[in-house]
Amino acid sequence: MNTRTRTRPSADRRRPADWSLAPRGPASAAGLSGLALAAAAVAGGPALELSAWWPVGATVLGAALTVLTGVELPGRTLGWRLVSWVMGGSWLTWSLLTDLSAPTPWLVLGGITLASGMTYSWADAPRRRLARGGHRPGLLGNVALPVIDIPRRDVPLAQEWVARIARVCKIRVQATQLEHWPSGGGFSLLLRLPQGGTTTEQLAGYAPRLAADADLDDGCGVEVRSAGTRRSVWLDVATVNQLATDLDHHGDYSPRDVNHGITLGRFRNGQAMTVQVRQPRTIVVGTTGSAKTGTLHTATAELGRCFNNVTWHMDLNGGNVSIPWLRPWLDGQVDRPAVDWAAPCREEALLMAHANVQIALERKVAYAALRLEADDDKLPVSAEVPQVTTILDEGHEVLADSIRDPIERAIRAKIEKCARIGRAEAMQYLLSALRSVSGTLSPALLNLMHNRLFMAGGEQKECNYLYSYPKGVRIEDLAGPGSGFVRRFQETEVRAWKAYRMKPRRDIRPASVAISATRPDLDAPSVRAAGDAYATRLERMRWLFATPEEREHLTPPEPIELPDITDDRGKPVIWDPKVTHPPASHAEMEVRPTAPAPMRTADAQPNLRLLQGGITRTWEDPAAIAAKARARRIAQGRAPLPRQMPMAAGTTVTRVEQLPPGPPLPELIARLLALPWDEGRLHSEVMATALEMTEHELAALLKPLGIAPLRNAFNRGGERGRGYALEDVQDAAEAIRRGELEVPPEVADWSAA
Incomplete structure (x- = not known):
C-alpha cells in the first residue's frame, strides 16, 4: 500500500523575515505615513529650520500628481487620496509654526493617522469586492476593467456578463460602461473586443445562447450593435418583455423635415426607431394580424407632417389603409385630403405608377439648374418641390414574379423602374407585403429596398430571406402584433422594436385634419408630367371610396385611358370607373372577371391540312x-x-x-x-x-x-x-x-x- 506522509517544512526552507518599510495593509500604511510626517516635521523644524512654505508647495505638487495619475480611479478613492494630502500637508505646515515640544501637534497627528487607516477600506471597497470574487483588483474575467464609468453597484452585473461572454462565446471582452434603460426594462453594456480580429458579427451570432444562459423571459433577448469603432460594441440586454405592451402614438403632428427621417416606434432600450426615407426605400413585411397596416398608418402620419413631402397611397385591398385618412375629406370637414392621391384598385394604381415614372423623368430636366445651384446630385426637397412618397399596401398582387395579369405586371414594372431612377428626383416608395419569400416578393425589387421591417407572425425562413440569413436573429424574441425586427439603411445589425399604435377615431382622424391643413401641394412641373390622371384624381377618389348608395348622388368620373395597355387589335384600353364600381342601382349588372379558360386540344390543331400527293407535293x-x-x-x-x-x-x-x-x-x-x-x-x-x-x-x-x-x-x-x-x-x-x-x-x- 502506498502512503503519503506530510512533513513540516524545515527551518531552513521557511520564508525569511521582511524588514523592508513597504506597507502590508491599511494599518501599516497609515502608521508609516504618520512616522514620515513626524520625521519631516522634526528635520525641517528644529534641525534645519526650513520655511513653512515648503510643505505647502509639496502638498500642491502631490495633490496634482494624484489627480494626473488617478484618472481611472473611482471617485471615492481619488477623493480620499486628495484629502490625505491636504491633511498631511496642513499638519506639517502647522508643525513648523508651532512648538513641537507640546503634546498637541502629536495628538493631532495621531488622530489624522488613525482616521486615514480607518477610512482606507471604505475608499478602496470596489477593488476589494472584486478581489473577494476571485479576481485581481481592477479585473473582470481576467481582463482589465476601467471602473471609472461603472458605479460600484453595477460592477457585479458587469462582471457577471463579462464572465458569461467568456464562458459561452469563448471571447474575453472588457466592460467599460453600463447604462440602465430609463424604462427599467434592461441595460446596455459597452464592451471592448479583444485584439486578434474578433468582429461584432461573431459576438452577435451568440446572442440567442447568451439569452438562454441568462435564462431571460420569453420576449426578452440580447442584441449586439456597433458603438462607433470595430472593437467597441453595445450589448443590449432586455430583462422585461416590453414588446408585448401597446405603444400609443405620441400625437405630435407638428411640421418636421423629411430629410430627418420618420419615427415608427421604439427600440427595446427606449430609443426612437427612426428610418431615413429621403434616399433609402423601405419595405414592411407582415402577415395578417401582425400590425403591418398599423405601421403604414404611422408612416402616413409621420410622412404627412413633413413640410416637404406629399404622400400617395396605392392600396390594392380596396383602399382599406386609405379610408380612415380620407374620411374627413369625404365628410366635408376639410377642403383637401391628407393623402394627396389614393388608389383602391389596380386600374387607378396603374395610373399612379405611370405618373410616378413620368414625374421622375420630368424632374431630371426641370430641376437640373436647382441641383446645380445646390451643388448636389440629389434634388433638394422643400415645400415648393416636395418629395413624393408612395405607400403600397397589400403588395403581393404586384410584387411577385408569378403574377400574369397584364395590368398588375405593368404596375410592378413601373414600380421597379421608378425605384431605379427616382431616388435622386425624390420619388420614393414604402412597400408592404404579406410574406418575404422569393415566390411572393421579387428578388429584383427586394434588392432595391434599404430599410427592411419584419413584423411578428412570420416564419423564421421569411425573416432569413428578408435579412440574408442574419446571425443571432430569432423570431422567438418577438412578442405578438406590433413587435418586429428592423435593419436600417447603412446598418448591419437587425434589432427588435415596437411599433406605435394609431386608432381611427383617437389618432388617425385628428392627424388627417392636421395634415390636410399643413401638407404641401405637388409642384407645377410634376403636375404637368402626371397629366390628366393626376388632374382628375379627386373625382375618381370620391367615386371609388364612396359606398354604392353614396354613388347614387355623385357625378360619375369620366372614363380614362390606361397607359401601356392595349387590346388584341393594338388599341388602348379605356377604363370606366362607373362600370367597375357601379352605384347601388346598377350593382347587379356588375360582372366580375373570371380566370382564363384553358385552350382546348381541338382549338390548337390547324384548321387546314395539306394532303400530300399530285401537284400539292x-x-x-x-x-x-x-x-x-x-x-x-x-x-x-x-x-x-x-x-x-x-x-x-x-x-x-x-x-x-x-x-x-x-x-x-x-x-x-x-x-x-x-x-x-x-x-x-x-x-x-x-x-x-x-x-x-x-x-x-x-x-x-x-x-x-x-x-x-x-x-x-x-x-x-x-x-x-x-x-x-x-x-x-x-x-x-x-x-x-x-x-x-x-x-x-x-x-x-x-x-x-
Missing part, C-alpha cells in the same frame, strides 16, 4: 405559312402574345398581354411563340422538330435565356414527355424587349434553314 404546309407570318408580326411587336385575359365589366375591349415596344425579337423566340401551344405547354420533341433541330441543340440555345424544361413530364396528344412552358418563353421575350436580358450571339445568329 411541293406546296408548303398552311400551318407553317401561318406560323412564319405570325413570327414576323411578333418579332416586329405588332402581334399580341397567344394568351388572353378577360377584363372586368365596363371595358369595351378585351385585355391581352402585349409585348412592350423595344428591339425586335430573335427569330428563335419569335418562331417559338408562333407554335400552337397546347394549354400553355409543348413537348421538347415537337418544338425541336418544328425548328428543324435536335432537342439537345434546342436546350443549349434556350438555357442562356433562362428557359428551362419543366420538372415533370406531361401528356399531350396521347404521348408523355418532357417539355417547356409558354409563360417562360413569354417572360424571356418581354425581358428582351425591355432590354433587361442580353441575347447571346448563338441565339441572335440562329436562323431557320
Whole structure:
C-alpha cells in the first residue's frame, strides 16, 4: 500500500523575515505615513529650520500628481487620496509654526493617522469586492476593467456578463460602461473586443445562447450593435418583455423635415426607431394580424407632417389603409385630403405608377439648374418641390414574379423602374407585403429596398430571406402584433422594436385634419408630367371610396385611358370607373372577371391540312405559312402574345398581354411563340422538330435565356414527355424587349434553314 506522509517544512526552507518599510495593509500604511510626517516635521523644524512654505508647495505638487495619475480611479478613492494630502500637508505646515515640544501637534497627528487607516477600506471597497470574487483588483474575467464609468453597484452585473461572454462565446471582452434603460426594462453594456480580429458579427451570432444562459423571459433577448469603432460594441440586454405592451402614438403632428427621417416606434432600450426615407426605400413585411397596416398608418402620419413631402397611397385591398385618412375629406370637414392621391384598385394604381415614372423623368430636366445651384446630385426637397412618397399596401398582387395579369405586371414594372431612377428626383416608395419569400416578393425589387421591417407572425425562413440569413436573429424574441425586427439603411445589425399604435377615431382622424391643413401641394412641373390622371384624381377618389348608395348622388368620373395597355387589335384600353364600381342601382349588372379558360386540344390543331400527293407535293404546309407570318408580326411587336385575359365589366375591349415596344425579337423566340401551344405547354420533341433541330441543340440555345424544361413530364396528344412552358418563353421575350436580358450571339445568329 502506498502512503503519503506530510512533513513540516524545515527551518531552513521557511520564508525569511521582511524588514523592508513597504506597507502590508491599511494599518501599516497609515502608521508609516504618520512616522514620515513626524520625521519631516522634526528635520525641517528644529534641525534645519526650513520655511513653512515648503510643505505647502509639496502638498500642491502631490495633490496634482494624484489627480494626473488617478484618472481611472473611482471617485471615492481619488477623493480620499486628495484629502490625505491636504491633511498631511496642513499638519506639517502647522508643525513648523508651532512648538513641537507640546503634546498637541502629536495628538493631532495621531488622530489624522488613525482616521486615514480607518477610512482606507471604505475608499478602496470596489477593488476589494472584486478581489473577494476571485479576481485581481481592477479585473473582470481576467481582463482589465476601467471602473471609472461603472458605479460600484453595477460592477457585479458587469462582471457577471463579462464572465458569461467568456464562458459561452469563448471571447474575453472588457466592460467599460453600463447604462440602465430609463424604462427599467434592461441595460446596455459597452464592451471592448479583444485584439486578434474578433468582429461584432461573431459576438452577435451568440446572442440567442447568451439569452438562454441568462435564462431571460420569453420576449426578452440580447442584441449586439456597433458603438462607433470595430472593437467597441453595445450589448443590449432586455430583462422585461416590453414588446408585448401597446405603444400609443405620441400625437405630435407638428411640421418636421423629411430629410430627418420618420419615427415608427421604439427600440427595446427606449430609443426612437427612426428610418431615413429621403434616399433609402423601405419595405414592411407582415402577415395578417401582425400590425403591418398599423405601421403604414404611422408612416402616413409621420410622412404627412413633413413640410416637404406629399404622400400617395396605392392600396390594392380596396383602399382599406386609405379610408380612415380620407374620411374627413369625404365628410366635408376639410377642403383637401391628407393623402394627396389614393388608389383602391389596380386600374387607378396603374395610373399612379405611370405618373410616378413620368414625374421622375420630368424632374431630371426641370430641376437640373436647382441641383446645380445646390451643388448636389440629389434634388433638394422643400415645400415648393416636395418629395413624393408612395405607400403600397397589400403588395403581393404586384410584387411577385408569378403574377400574369397584364395590368398588375405593368404596375410592378413601373414600380421597379421608378425605384431605379427616382431616388435622386425624390420619388420614393414604402412597400408592404404579406410574406418575404422569393415566390411572393421579387428578388429584383427586394434588392432595391434599404430599410427592411419584419413584423411578428412570420416564419423564421421569411425573416432569413428578408435579412440574408442574419446571425443571432430569432423570431422567438418577438412578442405578438406590433413587435418586429428592423435593419436600417447603412446598418448591419437587425434589432427588435415596437411599433406605435394609431386608432381611427383617437389618432388617425385628428392627424388627417392636421395634415390636410399643413401638407404641401405637388409642384407645377410634376403636375404637368402626371397629366390628366393626376388632374382628375379627386373625382375618381370620391367615386371609388364612396359606398354604392353614396354613388347614387355623385357625378360619375369620366372614363380614362390606361397607359401601356392595349387590346388584341393594338388599341388602348379605356377604363370606366362607373362600370367597375357601379352605384347601388346598377350593382347587379356588375360582372366580375373570371380566370382564363384553358385552350382546348381541338382549338390548337390547324384548321387546314395539306394532303400530300399530285401537284400539292411541293406546296408548303398552311400551318407553317401561318406560323412564319405570325413570327414576323411578333418579332416586329405588332402581334399580341397567344394568351388572353378577360377584363372586368365596363371595358369595351378585351385585355391581352402585349409585348412592350423595344428591339425586335430573335427569330428563335419569335418562331417559338408562333407554335400552337397546347394549354400553355409543348413537348421538347415537337418544338425541336418544328425548328428543324435536335432537342439537345434546342436546350443549349434556350438555357442562356433562362428557359428551362419543366420538372415533370406531361401528356399531350396521347404521348408523355418532357417539355417547356409558354409563360417562360413569354417572360424571356418581354425581358428582351425591355432590354433587361442580353441575347447571346448563338441565339441572335440562329436562323431557320
